Amino acid sequence: MPTNFEVNGKPVSVNVEARTTLADCLRHHLRLTGTHVGCEHGVCGACTVIVDGYAVRSCLMLTAQAEGAKVTTVEGLSHDDALTPLQASFRKHHALQCGFCTPGMITTAHALLSEEPDCDADRVREVLSGNLCRCTGYISIVEAVLDARQAYKKS
Amino acid sequence: MKNAFIGSAIERREDLRFLRGRGEYLDDLLPKGLVYAVILRSSVAHGRIVSIDIKAALKIPGVHAVITAKDMPPSPPIVPMRLQPLPEFKPFEQPVLAHDKVRYVGEPMAVVIADSVAIGEDALEAIEVEIESLPAVADWRVAQRDQSLLFEGQGTNRSLTFNAVKGDADAVFATAPYKRRETLRVGRHYGLTMEPRGVMAEWDAAAGRLTVSGAAKVPFFNRRILAKQIGLPEDAIDMIENDVGGGFGARGEFYPEDFLIPFAARHLNRPVKWTEDRRENLMAMNHAREAEVDVEIACTRDGKILALRGHAHVNMGAYMRTNGAVGARNIAQFMSGPYRIADVKLDVSLWMTNKTPVGTYRGPGRFETDFFRERLLDMAADDLRIDRVEFRRKNLVAHGEMPYTLASIAPYPHEDELDSGDYQETLDRCLKEIGWADKAKLMGQMVDGRYHGLAIGCFIEGGAAGPKEMARLEINDDGTISVFMGSSAVGQGVETVFAQIAADALEIPMDRIRWVHHGSTSTVSDGYGAYHSRSVVMGGSALLDAANNFRVALNEEAAKRLACKASDVTLSEDKVSAPGGKSLPLSAFAGLTKEGAFLNKKHTYSYGAQAAHVAVDPKIGHVELIDYVVVQDAGRIINPLTLKGQVIGSLVQGLGGALMEHLVYDDEGQLLTGSLADYLLPTASDFPNLRAYVMDKHPSPINPLGAKGAGEGGMVGAGGVIANAVANALQSFKPDLRELPLTPTRVWEMARKRVV
Numbered sequence: 001m002p003t004n005f006e007v008n009g010k011p012v013s014v015n016v017e018a019r020t021t022l023a024d025c026l027r028h029h030l031r032l033t034g035t036h037v038g039c040e041h042g043v044c045g046a047c048t049v050i051v052d053g054y055a056v057r058s059c060l061m062l063t064a065q066a067e068g069a070k071v072t073t074v075e076g077l078s079h080d081d082a083l084t085p086l087q088a089s090f091r092k093h094h095a096l097q098c099g100f101c102t103p104g105m106i107t108t109a110h111a112l113l114s115e116e117p118d119c120d121a122d123r124v125r126e127v128l129s130g131n132l133c134r135c136t137g138y139i140s141i142v143e144a145v146l147d148a149r150q151a152y153k154k155s
Numbered sequence: 156m157k158n159a160f161i162g163s164a165i166e167r168r169e170d171l172r173f174l175r176g177r178g179e180y181l182d183d184l185l186p187k188g189l190v191y192a193v194i195l196r197s198s199v200a201h202g203r204i205v206s207i208d209i210k211a212a213l214k215i216p217g218v219h220a221v222i223t224a225k226d227m228p229p230s231p232p233i234v235p236m237r238l239q240p241l242p243e244f245k246p247f248e249q250p251v252l253a254h255d256k257v258r259y260v261g262e263p264m265a266v267v268i269a270d271s272v273a274i275g276e277d278a279l280e281a282i283e284v285e286i287e288s289l290p291a292v293a294d295w296r297v298a299q300r301d302q303s304l305l306f307e308g309q310g311t312n313r314s315l316t317f318n319a320v321k322g323d324a325d326a327v328f329a330t331a332p333y334k335r336r337e338t339l340r341v342g343r344h345y346g347l348t349m350e351p352r353g354v355m356a357e358w359d360a361a362a363g364r365l366t367v368s369g370a371a372k373v374p375f376f377n378r379r380i381l382a383k384q385i386g387l388p389e390d391a392i393d394m395i396e397n398d399v400g401g402g403f404g405a406r407g408e409f410y411p412e413d414f415l416i417p418f419a420a421r422h423l424n425r426p427v428k429w430t431e432d433r434r435e436n437l438m439a440m441n442h443a444r445e446a447e448v449d450v451e452i453a454c455t456r457d458g459k460i461l462a463l464r465g466h467a468h469v470n471m472g473a474y475m476r477t478n479g480a481v482g483a484r485n486i487a488q489f490m491s492g493p494y495r496i497a498d499v500k501l502d503v504s505l506w507m508t509n510k511t512p513v514g515t516y517r518g519p520g521r522f523e524t525d526f527f528r529e530r531l532l533d534m535a536a537d538d539l540r541i542d543r544v545e546f547r548r549k550n551l552v553a554h555g556e557m558p559y560t561l562a563s564i565a566p567y568p569h570e571d572e573l574d575s576g577d578y579q580e581t582l583d584r585c586l587k588e589i590g591w592a593d594k595a596k597l598m599g600q601m602v603d604g605r606y607h608g609l610a611i612g613c614f615i616e617g618g619a620a621g622p623k624e625m626a627r628l629e630i631n632d633d634g635t636i637s638v639f640m641g642s643s644a645v646g647q648g649v650e651t652v653f654a655q656i657a658a659d660a661l662e663i664p665m666d667r668i669r670w671v672h673h674g675s676t677s678t679v680s681d682g683y684g685a686y687h688s689r690s691v692v693m694g695g696s697a698l699l700d701a702a703n704n705f706r707v708a709l710n711e712e713a714a715k716r717l718a719c720k721a722s723d724v725t726l727s728e729d730k731v732s733a734p735g736g737k738s739l740p741l742s743a744f745a746g747l748t749k750e751g752a753f754l755n756k757k758h759t760y761s762y763g764a765q766a767a768h769v770a771v772d773p774k775i776g777h778v779e780l781i782d783y784v785v786v787q788d789a790g791r792i793i794n795p796l797t798l799k800g801q802v803i804g805s806l807v808q809g810l811g812g813a814l815m816e817h818l819v820y821d822d823e824g825q826l827l828t829g830s831l832a833d834y835l836l837p838t839a840s841d842f843p844n845l846r847a848y849v850m851d852k853h854p855s856p857i858n859p860l861g862a863k864g865a866g867e868g869g870m871v872g873a874g875g876v877i878a879n880a881v882a883n884a885l886q887s888f889k890p891d892l893r894e895l896p897l898t899p900t901r902v903w904e905m906a907r908k909r910v911v
Contacts, residue, residue: 078174
């Protein structure tokens, strides 16, 4: 099924089987392997990408549903030269260990902070509660996101 | 220059790739010609295989093969045990494919190889399996009747009973002034990793070489097993470690798939990859814990613990897996924990049942015994009307009693002793940090509709298991240095901590340590891997030895070229110098390499205390953690940032096991928790108030670093402390709290039955 959409600012055209999820399309067809698949039933959040500004489970979305959409993955939130303030904050707070849930944490936190740069700790926890991490115990992730808020403030 | 990277909170090197989504995990690999494996698993817990008809599946376009036991004459190979490989366990080991019987839901029966996972899954539907059901054995109490036998030839479902003995407990009990006997249970949960397991194998027919990606934890040992099973010399197999999405004891042991995928790759002469899905993971990865103990404590009336005795029963699942006996064995040996108990007698029976086989999960046997012991201590303190804190203080092994001998264990004896420490210190610090004295008035009180409770417990964490570990240093072409480690990465940050250790040992800047390679069988001549919190102690100490050997070799070589004495050569940053200023860049010695090793039979014991302040809502059974403190002394700390990460991370896994995580089966051996919607894991909003304090006052005397394994302690104490805090909160109900996990339903039930 031919589908046209935008990934990380670049137009892409894919022709995948109708049953192909957006996660599998990103990983296997577009070779953007930063998006991880941890459960394939929408609970763990490792596959979270940003679709038209919203944090979305790419394992629950079919590729065809992305027609015309703007998709951002962790690769699109990264630069070669340096870590972004959000990434640097994760590193500073030791908010990752094995790194498998990390891309989903970064995309989810980015979507949150882009909309709500003044969110409080409870709000961060509420939003991140849809992303499972098995290594860190979350304390450091919440601290990292809170500490990165400054970089998202408009003024 | 004297470095102090060791002990500094250095930000991790690994993070630079993980944060950008540039980690390379097994499922990211996509070699040319790759085909995919999917596995047909039994949906019946116990039965005799009558037939497996693969004809229809083979006709599906895109299906390359369906491998069954018939492809492995005379019968599929058996996965041998890695730890405690006793002859008694042999008959209970698992074949890589079921051929005569199936013994648990999820047991592999066939492997489909197809052009895509989706086609492979279509083919699974087309395989016709006939299984004649047999009565399922789901519980150890059913198993011990020996009516339905998993292994008929054995005549019993019991694979072994471990005995731990110290002194003469029965004699002490005969005259003890106070005794209390309890039955306590811990449910089944497991070391769920965020990245499911995976294996990819590539067969080079011309060279006769096999490359297996997805190796983790103990690649050298696993290569030994695979080489024997598949009939290749060990050096014809490379086990390659990729980035690994969590280990926790469960990943990286040799599973049936670790044979099946390489077998398929050679069978088809094509690269074959298998990635577990989450449902498979829940039923195929090692389970853990499920144990019950009938345990009795003897004390003097003023609270001196005299003896401990009892009999524990562990539900092993269907097969003895590579490290399956560890948890049960540890229950026998570690029931006494950090306390001075002169007389101990504990038996632990291992029962085979129609559930997923068990293996180690972070704090194996220790999470269980800490719940059993600490719960029993609180019950005894209540009976004796002794303050719970003073009761513990009175019985903790004292600083002056180190090293302190633990109960000896049979069969497979391993003498063990607590190596060093001051257990009172961590207890005192924990009391201070939680604010025990101020909060004491809240115990059992209702505030705004919730009952408040407090508890504190002490724990030990074993680490640093042998045998040996190896490390190697090599000078790169650009004059930087590469470190090669037998230790494996499972997310714990070994690239950073080994770079810290190497830079300190060589007294050079950390950025001169360009690469830290680890975990693949090609890195060092022999290695072992990461388990039992051993990487820092074993790998780190091997690295010190390698650095020493490396300096000797470098100095000798430099002395020749600089025409000076080897002892006069100095190394700084990127060059070696002779007295008088003549120097050579390190790049002039590119390729110079030296290995080192560390052997150890003794274990390190980091230790500490944990305290909880909870509020229990009797209407809905919810337990809120108002505050939770862990204090852990880990001997010499390499990186306090990553150590704290280990403590909090393992604590939250322990809290999951104490309050939420539960693999539930019905009486027919059907797993009822087959998705993450059913198997509840802690999330970011569950436990926001956790604090960890790490101390380094008492280095281990048994390794040159002075370090102690410290990746599991947070988890070890959690079950006991949470249980006692909830019991303390609900004291007016006299709760029957003898089982974990404390799910909301259980807590709610306890809070309904007020005893007047």
